Amino acid sequence: MSYEIFNPFEGAPDTVDVREWLEQQGWSEFLGIGGDESALRIQSFRRMVDGRDEFLIDVWDVNQGSPYVKVDNFGDLMDVLARWAPAVQAAALVHAVDSLHSYGLDSDGIAELVGAKVAFGVSDVLPALRRHEQELAAQRRLVAAQRKAARDAATRPSS
Structure with missing residues (x-):
């Protein structure tokens, strides 16, 4: 699997709207695991470059995100998602149990x-x-x- 840390915001203004900027760069939301309210979530984006798909992966917990990771094909994207899916599941389960234990x-x-x-x-x-x-x-x-x-x-x- 080949991937690279990628900064899609290089050259972006400081007050840029993230979704809008990604769309301007040709990225559109693709597959994700977990939602905006999840304790840990992964969102991928896809764009076409020179007739082939590229994928960008964004990993977030409730406070901060990782650097974006770019992969060059769908197989590599699926590999990354498969590797991270157990962490997303575990975070969701821990969040649920913690919530149930709250007084x-x-x-x-x-x-x-x-x-x-x-x-x-x-x-x-x-x-x-x-x-x-x-x-x-x-x-x-x-x-x-x-x-x-x-x-x-x-x-x-x-x-």
């Missing part, structure tokens, strides 16, 4: 969000899910009856 209430905490979803789901979503399951069961019965009727018609002797 205070946090409007963005995992336990609070799950509790709110459960409370909301019991009163609003659960009845809709039950109706949906009943509709699916009725549809499955209808399809089974149609198949049985078709089989019966196919096995009946012709007159």
Whole structure:
């Protein structure tokens, strides 16, 4: 695998908007692991140069980012993402466990969000899910009856 540390902001003004500058340089968001709110996330960008793809990789924790890494092909990008995916998963799990161990209430905490979803789901979503399951069961019965009727018609002797 070949990669290089790459500074996509060389020559950029000090107050540049990161996304806007990357787009001006031909980069567009590509694959990522984790989101903006994740404890650790990886985002890749892709651009076409001389008829071939280049990929730029950005790794961030909640406070800071790494230097950008550039790879020259999709295989190398997948290799980097595969190497980093366990770290992203571990960071997410540690963040979740730490959040659950916290004694205070946090409007963005995992336990609070799950509790709110459960409370909301019991009163609003659960009845809709039950109706949906009943509709699916009725549809499955209808399809089974149609198949049985078709089989019966196919096995009946012709007159």
